[in-house]
Amino acid sequence: MIDKPRDYCGIFGIQNHPDAALLSYYGLHALQHRGQESAGIVTSYFDEEKERWIMPAHRDFGLVLNVFDDQEMFKNELKGRAAIGHNRYSTTGAAKNPANIQPFRVHYHKGNIAIGHNGNLANAKQLRNRFRQEGVLFQSTSDTELILHLISHSQKETQIEQVLDALEQIEGAYSLVMLTDDKLIAVRDPNGFRPLALGKVDGSYCVASETCAFDIIDAEYVRDIEPGEVLVMDQEAGSDSEPESYHLDPEYGTDTSQCIFEFVYFSRPDSKIFGENVDKVRRNLGKYLAKEHPINEVITKDTGDTKPIVISVPDSSNTAALGYVHENQKLGYECKYEIGLIRNHYVGRTFISPGQKSREQKVRTKFNTVKGVIEGRSVIIVDDSIVRGTTSRYLVSMIRQANPAEVHFLVSSPPVIGPCYYGLDFPDPKELIANRYGRDIEEMAKEIGVDSLRYLSASGLVDAVRESNVSSGGYCTACFTEKYPVPVNFGIAKEENEIV
Amino acid sequence: MIDKPRDYCGIFGIQNHPDAALLSYYGLHALQHRGQESAGIVTSYFDEEKERWIMPAHRDFGLVLNVFDDQEMFKNELKGRAAIGHNRYSTTGAAKNPANIQPFRVHYHKGNIAIGHNGNLANAKQLRNRFRQEGVLFQSTSDTELILHLISHSQKETQIEQVLDALEQIEGAYSLVMLTDDKLIAVRDPNGFRPLALGKVDGSYCVASETCAFDIIDAEYVRDIEPGEVLVMDQEAGSDSEPESYHLDPEYGTDTSQCIFEFVYFSRPDSKIFGENVDKVRRNLGKYLAKEHPINEVITKDTGDTKPIVISVPDSSNTAALGYVHENQKLGYECKYEIGLIRNHYVGRTFISPGQKSREQKVRTKFNTVKGVIEGRSVIIVDDSIVRGTTSRYLVSMIRQANPAEVHFLVSSPPVIGPCYYGLDFPDPKELIANRYGRDIEEMAKEIGVDSLRYLSASGLVDAVRESNVSSGGYCTACFTEKYPVPVNFGIAKEENEIV
């Protein structure tokens, strides 16, 4: 996919490790694909001289490698055996406001507390209005800050009770890492929208949005944080002690609803999320795509001896394309996986760039065709999803210039038709290609400029995911089906609070 | 004076002028001596397209000329016909925290509001504790933010009522400029600790800490904001309308207590504050100094034909030194005003520099003696005040190297003995030279290395000020007399909130 929803956030936390900040840095780097706008790490340590807990923070706009460009800061500044980190691509909160860079950190009457959030609260607007009426002032335009106000306004006795009190008042999608003076708290909302895994390194527990953050620090994967679980890792307890678990009740009538788009596009193929290898699921999507649309039903031209070729849009659809090829070969249909598009990795993702006047120049800057591979062939492009369709169209026109016999476009997920209220920032529904062309696939194919356009069906998508991930609970497919598992009050109106 | 209390803040505001931000910039530049750490301007305008009020801000660390280094920002960014500005040298609030740069600006349920503050709240600690217990989170470590929380938490109906409600809850020293969507509000605390004047330019009202900010923009001085006055300048009312005045009651048993140190050292000699020209008052201080310590009683050596010379520590004591010379001449005592010290203006004031390991190198970097002037003469140094005395000592030793016949030190104010709780940041009382040497003037003279040290008496100080400024109310002389007009709860403990 090349014109995809905005990525949102990666979170990481670690307790009781002498290199807490440094490991967080590597973890955030591995999660860079989940948010390239800003990065931050907060640690906690007890200052013997000042006789109080200190919670240093380093946060800035930019990639992890740029924000943390001086290794000294891990020794001198970000001291402590516990740390949390956050990569952001904002879904709410004005992008350019530095006050929106997470983790947030405050001091209140119970001590320090810091928070990093992946997701989107469904009742943010109500909560914000309630607080505004009370006269509460906000530092940021982010819904994450609401959680801190809920905690600091809680009348409960202990910090843990205050945190639970606060979490019971929020709805929607939230995987959280929180740091108090001496505790690391990892939370996954009762519906389990966003992933969050528990790992272990050198005997210390860590948590991360995806397990690729464990691999980079040689941590082992222990298990997922369960939907509704609040896991408390206490520093005082020492590294041998087991974390303590609390549980939040789901909203009445709602079920586990893990984001299926994580498998389709967001997560890295080398990660395990929702208990399964992303690579394996994505390969299965290719397999089901082949079952629904075997290549012999796709191609229409006879190109003689030269087999039809399957090319991916690198790198996100590589695995699905390979899965498609291998299943076709298994089914006895001749085809070859080829590298027909080269991606220039010196650009950030398309959506990152501001301005973006010329989407065409953008695509051309990012991709080039390998002409010899394409010329005279039946070309099947496999992509993971189509959102607006405008960049797909230009990509196809580039491929056409290399003179293929025909071009077909296969998508390893159904058409995107609805907005996401749980942490993804798709464009306005009116801009989605499926909506612009009344969900008429032929019209959409014409728009994109291909000989045919085919999608994986919604049931095929769910079956493909379930086949490879039997044990796991339910999925949210709202962006493909408009079935929203948790009612939403349409978030924070951005403009209203932008100026704070 | 060369080792003086930290300067604190300059404020400026203007309503209903097409160049509101630009004039604020010039005003702040003229007030630069009141705070060199950071500068900021906030404006307000109604965005016809978005159909709401916008309150842009530009704030940063640095001098006014550096913070506003691109003239385009006055057109493109800081739009609007109303503006407030602020120069800061922090008295409370950790210096390096960017969240402490004023003016503060928030959005709450009644609209936007911004504030710039010169002074120090006496009951900040109580207010902060009260809010903390309620769960309120703070953006900054500044006591100024408390005023915003008081306003936003007020249950009153209108913004003006809320502002008055908030002001009634605070004590201590505060001259304020506030900006709401459509109103500029100027406030001076009931004791009138800090100056604040009203001016007019092109028919528009403006306010500033000192009138030198009016001169630079060709505004005329109208009058002072009165102690306890809350002056509201409404944009909607148009530029012809008169501002509306509200009045705060002083604390029971307290009286007008204008900071006498503003006349002694802080304000610019070309300004008018508390209704009088600073130059005139400072000249009078020199005159009273001559009355108390005529030069013939000071000098002890016979230098033949060469008259004794009076030199100032440039530039702050120039006027008092001239006043001292002229009064002596009037009294018939021979002496000459001379330029014996050259100041290198490419340094900021001593206290600005961080680290400050070597006060001696600092003095040497900033001053040099004019040797030919000093050699063989009886030298009388006139300075406006002495705080720690360490830099005075080094300055004297530099002068000694130029071989004067003798060196006497005259101070145009009494010894500083007590801390200021109303906006000045003197060093710890134990560090004050008067306290270090048990207020024994001879010991202090020895420490500084002069043949004699003489101060203006406290009564002489007040008489000198009153003589030139008959009409005005009472003065706060607490730093010289330890008579504190308003009880203080010792402010915010800095460390406690630093980490927020």
Next chain:
Amino acid sequence: MIDKPRDYCGIFGIQNHPDAALLSYYGLHALQHRGQESAGIVTSYFDEEKERWIMPAHRDFGLVLNVFDDQEMFKNELKGRAAIGHNRYSTTGAAKNPANIQPFRVHYHKGNIAIGHNGNLANAKQLRNRFRQEGVLFQSTSDTELILHLISHSQKETQIEQVLDALEQIEGAYSLVMLTDDKLIAVRDPNGFRPLALGKVDGSYCVASETCAFDIIDAEYVRDIEPGEVLVMDQEAGSDSEPESYHLDPEYGTDTSQCIFEFVYFSRPDSKIFGENVDKVRRNLGKYLAKEHPINEVITKDTGDTKPIVISVPDSSNTAALGYVHENQKLGYECKYEIGLIRNHYVGRTFISPGQKSREQKVRTKFNTVKGVIEGRSVIIVDDSIVRGTTSRYLVSMIRQANPAEVHFLVSSPPVIGPCYYGLDFPDPKELIANRYGRDIEEMAKEIGVDSLRYLSASGLVDAVRESNVSSGGYCTACFTEKYPVPVNFGIAKEENEIV
């Protein structure tokens, strides 16, 4: 390949186009893989008001996208219908010296002249010494500057004659773009070490190191600049006129010696160099690798139903790996192309980073394994080359952690054994793995940690290249064979001139 020689330079030039600088920018971006340290563009235009030619330059350290981060500069600053551009990774010249950023630009008695260079002069030391003895002072530590001194010191009449005079005095590898007031000059050394192609866009001629720079601006490929060709594109002549060609004689006894490493690793697979598609050649390298080492001779373990898998080190060996798989399949050997390694593209190439204390952490930061793909399989890694071998070793150890049945390493080129004196910056020959282990393949395999290590033979390499590129001349294989086509005087001793 992951621990490869330093990339060096990409060059671009365009004559008689209204968007000369902007197209150069896109061209340089497409050539970013050839040098990530610095980037620069120089243009030329006649200023009607000043009545003389102006040659503006914009050059800085960083990637093309960062150096040219303000689109306004293409209109306001880099005016003119002719431009040259340069990406650098320094081979000679201290990296951090801003004076070494190309294109160089000088004004001398014949007018302005600018130059961008890809390559390395073989007689730089002699030339430099000669000039030094004459008292010539150098701006940079780059050998490129010598060409400018040769031109400016030339006694010839016209600039073209001076350029030819200078070129006749230099030896070694040089593809050049030069800009005089009104002429663009493209040069390829008589041996043709480095690539340089001629293209055409909107009727205007352009030149570039690789044709991927043409694709991004929709230019068509015309032909290669020939070895020894000096092509002059005159602005005055207008865009319709044909460029004029001059020819340099090769050194006595030397032959065309195009860098075969460009095909092996350097150039982009979507480029055409030396008259052939890189992708096609690289695929052929995989094919010849399969011929020499068919997979059934490589694998030793029986993994039952699961086929052996071939994985590439992304992205540089993707094509060779695919070629290897397809040829094996053609030969009837079962195997599958799989994505077993994921590359994190948020890092620059390994060698870019300064310090580089921990090569291991570096590899781990850049690559991760897809565990499900590797587990239990016979894994064949295909890489394009091995230099030091240290990162290969670590990569293999990462793969081992994913529990493959066995791991074999195939390289689509012969062992690197000798330094390059023509523009590549391999590590010291003693550090090359082949030399460290006496060219004993089994020892090298042990060092890397694989069950077997196999290389393409030198003859296989040349055959593979020739098969796909019949028409082209000879190749330089010196790094693999130590047969150096042009004698070298060991360049500039870096230290000697570093301090200039």
Next chain:
Amino acid sequence: MIDKPRDYCGIFGIQNHPDAALLSYYGLHALQHRGQESAGIVTSYFDEEKERWIMPAHRDFGLVLNVFDDQEMFKNELKGRAAIGHNRYSTTGAAKNPANIQPFRVHYHKGNIAIGHNGNLANAKQLRNRFRQEGVLFQSTSDTELILHLISHSQKETQIEQVLDALEQIEGAYSLVMLTDDKLIAVRDPNGFRPLALGKVDGSYCVASETCAFDIIDAEYVRDIEPGEVLVMDQEAGSDSEPESYHLDPEYGTDTSQCIFEFVYFSRPDSKIFGENVDKVRRNLGKYLAKEHPINEVITKDTGDTKPIVISVPDSSNTAALGYVHENQKLGYECKYEIGLIRNHYVGRTFISPGQKSREQKVRTKFNTVKGVIEGRSVIIVDDSIVRGTTSRYLVSMIRQANPAEVHFLVSSPPVIGPCYYGLDFPDPKELIANRYGRDIEEMAKEIGVDSLRYLSASGLVDAVRESNVSSGGYCTACFTEKYPVPVNFGIAKEENEIV
């Protein structure tokens, strides 16, 4: 003076001192008034490990305090027992070209050499043309670089011989500090245009443009470098050895011609130059001004009891104004020295600012009147010189707003009528007020807006200087008299080389 010629350069050098760079830093800071555009220090030390001399440099645009903002650099970077430093305000050489920041430093066949220059070569154009014809390329647009080319092209045997050889070929004004690997060389041109003094600190020799640079480091003044002297301080010789002196012959028919403008305005009043205290000379200028224009002949209005007041334009004319007052008092004329103008020191000097669209706003930003002092008085403004007169005019209009009885303007030097070819950058002669009004004083007074304008006569100027400085040689008064002591070939045309 407020619209004065551009300041040019301050130079400093020290040999055989452990803190060579640090003392240079302080020295340059004291010389900051001589050039605020850029600053640089070069040191030299023998690196035992590399077995060769290293010459580190740190140079940048900005004030000394900003360029050297990290004290670590004096220990880690700028190592060595010898150093030279330079402050620049460019007279030739495009201001914004970083290659023009001095000291220049090159490596040539005899070793390293660095140079800092105060002055302007009279035959720069011929030398540059000669070199250009030979094909020499230039790094900068500065005439200083020519000296380096002359040295490196010299056929003499030793470095000292080469330096002397080079110096014999240049004409005009040059005070130089040069550093070779082991020698510090100080040079003053045969006419002695620019000052250069020799000092001693901790037994080590140092040189500086003005002695204020000695005071700041507690160095004692030894003597001036003589006109035509080349003083060589050898590191090898040890700190006890005496420097060796060489002498250059003056141009035939020329005489010592020390810049009288240094006394009038440029040098600091606390400095000694050309063998005399600047303060003393400047006071004498005030005295002669009183002799030529006693105050009773100046004032025309009767202001009753209030004496006429004399105000200076701070700070440069303070001393002359005091001298004028004291002489008048001696002559029995009543008048008072007063502070009527306040200068805001948070601005750089007027000429520093780029753009300078509104000279009026500039003046207003820099000066304010002390109204109470001026009102109703006869005001005599004493300034050191007038160049364009535009800012004087605005200053007078500011003073008029404070309602004086009358305003007279006295200048302690003659009208500036000619350009300086020896290091000062006066505006174009056509812009000088004296030339714009045909040297008609009354017209000039009208333009400036004063009741009368009076200048010190040229003979008065020379007499005043000679009276206080009997021993010294002749002076250059060309800017006042158009008598140019050394013929000039009108320097380097700036535009011609700007683009290099």
